Amino acid sequence: MTGVPLSWYLILSALLFALGVAGFLFRRNIITVFMSIELMLNAVNLSFVAFSYQLKQVNGHIFTFFVMVVAAAEAAVGLAIILTVFKNRETLNVDEVNSLKN
Amino acid sequence: MPASLWPSWAEMLRFLPEIILTVAGTLIMMLEPVLGSRSRRGLGQFALAGLSAALAAAVVADGSPGPAFSNMLVVDGFATFFRVLVLAVGILTVCSSYPYLNREGASSGEYWALLLFSITGQCVMASANELIMVFIGIEISSISSYVLAGYLRDDKRANEAALKYFLLGSFATAFLLYGIALVYGAAKSTNLAVVRAAVEKGEAPLLLVGIAAALMFVGFAFKVSGAPFQMWAPDVYQGAPAPVSAFLSAGPKAAAFAVFLRVFMTAFQGVSDRWAPVVWISALLSMSIGNFAALRQSNLKRMLAYSSIAHAGYVLVAMAARSQSGSAAVMFYLAAYALMNMGAFAVVAHVAGKGERYVEIQDLAGLAQRQPLTAAALAVFLLSLIGVPLTGGFFGKFYIFKAALESRLIWLAVLGLLNSAVAAYYYLRILVVMYMEEPGEVTNGLGPLPLGLKAALAMPVVGLLVLGIFPSGLLDYAVKSAKFW
Numbered sequence: 001m002t003g004v005p006l007s008w009y010l011i012l013s014a015l016l017f018a019l020g021v022a023g024f025l026f027r028r029n030i031i032t033v034f035m036s037i038e039l040m041l042n043a044v045n046l047s048f049v050a051f052s053y054q055l056k057q058v059n060g061h062i063f064t065f066f067v068m069v070v071a072a073a074e075a076a077v078g079l080a081i082i083l084t085v086f087k088n089r090e091t092l093n094v095d096e097v098n099s100l101k102n
Numbered sequence: 103m104p105a106s107l108w109p110s111w112a113e114m115l116r117f118l119p120e121i122i123l124t125v126a127g128t129l130i131m132m133l134e135p136v137l138g139s140r141s142r143r144g145l146g147q148f149a150l151a152g153l154s155a156a157l158a159a160a161v162v163a164d165g166s167p168g169p170a171f172s173n174m175l176v177v178d179g180f181a182t183f184f185r186v187l188v189l190a191v192g193i194l195t196v197c198s199s200y201p202y203l204n205r206e207g208a209s210s211g212e213y214w215a216l217l218l219f220s221i222t223g224q225c226v227m228a229s230a231n232e233l234i235m236v237f238i239g240i241e242i243s244s245i246s247s248y249v250l251a252g253y254l255r256d257d258k259r260a261n262e263a264a265l266k267y268f269l270l271g272s273f274a275t276a277f278l279l280y281g282i283a284l285v286y287g288a289a290k291s292t293n294l295a296v297v298r299a300a301v302e303k304g305e306a307p308l309l310l311v312g313i314a315a316a317l318m319f320v321g322f323a324f325k326v327s328g329a330p331f332q333m334w335a336p337d338v339y340q341g342a343p344a345p346v347s348a349f350l351s352a353g354p355k356a357a358a359f360a361v362f363l364r365v366f367m368t369a370f371q372g373v374s375d376r377w378a379p380v381v382w383i384s385a386l387l388s389m390s391i392g393n394f395a396a397l398r399q400s401n402l403k404r405m406l407a408y409s410s411i412a413h414a415g416y417v418l419v420a421m422a423a424r425s426q427s428g429s430a431a432v433m434f435y436l437a438a439y440a441l442m443n444m445g446a447f448a449v450v451a452h453v454a455g456k457g458e459r460y461v462e463i464q465d466l467a468g469l470a471q472r473q474p475l476t477a478a479a480l481a482v483f484l485l486s487l488i489g490v491p492l493t494g495g496f497f498g499k500f501y502i503f504k505a506a507l508e509s510r511l512i513w514l515a516v517l518g519l520l521n522s523a524v525a526a527y528y529y530l531r532i533l534v535v536m537y538m539e540e541p542g543e544v545t546n547g548l549g550p551l552p553l554g555l556k557a558a559l560a561m562p563v564v565g566l567l568v569l570g571i572f573p574s575g576l577l578d579y580a581v582k583s584a585k586f587w
Contacts, residue, residue, distance in 0.1 A: 082265065098262075
């Protein structure tokens with residue numbers, strides 16, 4: 001790995017993942033929350049690619065493709081669910097989706 | 103690497119249940135547009151046939167155990183056990199969904215297709231031998247389940263359940279995936295056997311393995327609804343259609359426990375002294391939170407959801423034992439639990455009526471006078487959930503606490519038993535309402551039990567009584583197959 005050591009990639013990946021977690025926990029718009037999850041998945045992809053490069057294997061690269069495909073499927077389903085929620089409630093605020101309780 | 107890219111016939115045979123389910127699901131989606139509205143009703147029966155064929159295939163595949171597809175999957179006794187379990191859960195789900203969907207006027211092909219795809223994912227999870235297969239299996243199962251939870255798309259509650267399930271489920275998956283990435287970096291492979299060897303020989307950096315195990319624990323704990331990651335379960339089980347809640351509390355949960363157990367008993371076996379205390383705490387928290395929250399519920403589905411958190415706690419007790427008998431107890435308990443919970447939710451689906459208006463405990467008042475057989479079936483399920491002798495639930499709990507005592511987890515076993523006593527209170531409350539009170543408006547207006555629900559009640563009752571009177575057959579199989587190399 002010319003110039004940039006593995007640890008930098010891992011730290012960047014951890015930071016991105018933490019940003020995703022923070023976004024998931026603190027943002028209130030459903031779409032933003034959803035994007036935070038995608039950010040977490042992409043942070044993991046960065047780790048996979050960095051490890052894969054370090055280990056001189058292709059496995060990690062292939063894993064990222066699996067992850068991307070799954071993320072795309074998840075996005076399709078997730079956006080559809082968000083759309084039905086919006087149709088029924090006309091809000092995209094997580095806190096206002098709270099009819100289930102006693 | 104094998105020389106030939108084309109998998110051998112033996113490998114195809116080992117993968118046959120998944121192939122059958124995928125083909126059946128795809129066929130349903132292709133057939134639906136070309137069928138008339140009358141023959142579309144037959145798609146449910148078609149799904150049932152597909153599940154039965156897959157069940158037979160899973161049993162046949164057990165005859166030729168071994169790895170498949172370059173060690174990505176492995177068929178062993180453990181995989182067969184959970185495959186058969188999730189397929190049986192699928193059959194029960196079809197039986198209870200069929201009349202439910204007709205009543206709601208929401209019968210359509212994609213429900214069956216999604217159900218089959220979800221079970222495909224769970225079968226993959228059961229036989230996964232690679233962390234990437236674990237991930238893919240979980241996602242196949244989860245993505246279909248998200249849609250199933252929100253299947254009644256004009257229902258506000260179902261929407262909300264689907265949204266919460268989706269957001270928290272994907273959040274958990276991201277943690278799991280991050281753990282997998284770190285394992286890959288630490289052990290240079292994602293194959294469970296290779297990871298195990300690397301961890302045991304100390305080749306993998308301990309810090310990285312520790313963080314990876316912690317992240318994967320978070321992911322799995324979410325999927326099995328173990329504390330402190332249980333908060334999605336009550337909302338999802340309450341909001342989703344009753345047969346789907348039943349399915350979610352039995353199928354995906356059992357499959358998630360299967361991978362949880364397999365990954366932690368193989369890949370992280372070398373560091374089991376470190377993760378055992380975490381499982382210990384999670385078990386205690388799940389039991390206590392689940393049982394004490396269930397005490398205060400008046401909504402049946404929500405109460406069953408909290409009780410399912412508590413039951414996840416009991417299973418975690420057996421996991422904390424870290425022994426072969428502990429793993430066997432996990433398997434036995436999950437089988438009994440799937441039967442009793444599926445049955446209890448089937449009764450809820452019946453009583454709830456169109457649009458699920460009647461889901462309060464009080465709505466069951468006098469059920470025993472109006473429909474004695476339904477009430478008797480629910481009584482068997484509740485007694486089994488309590489853990490009364492002669493039911494499968496009793497031996498499930500017995501083996502769990504026996505395994506815990508053998509591993510010297512005396513405090514955990516004692517606290518678990520106290521928890522079971524607390525649980526008895528809220529289950530008995532339902533029995534009292536059902537048997538001691540006069541029939542109310544809801545039970546008086548109750549229609550006859552449809553055929554599908556009859557099957558969905560009769561099969562678990564028989565299963566639980568068989569497990570309660572002759573538990574040794576299943577337990578012997580579980581003990582024999584709870585070995586991880």
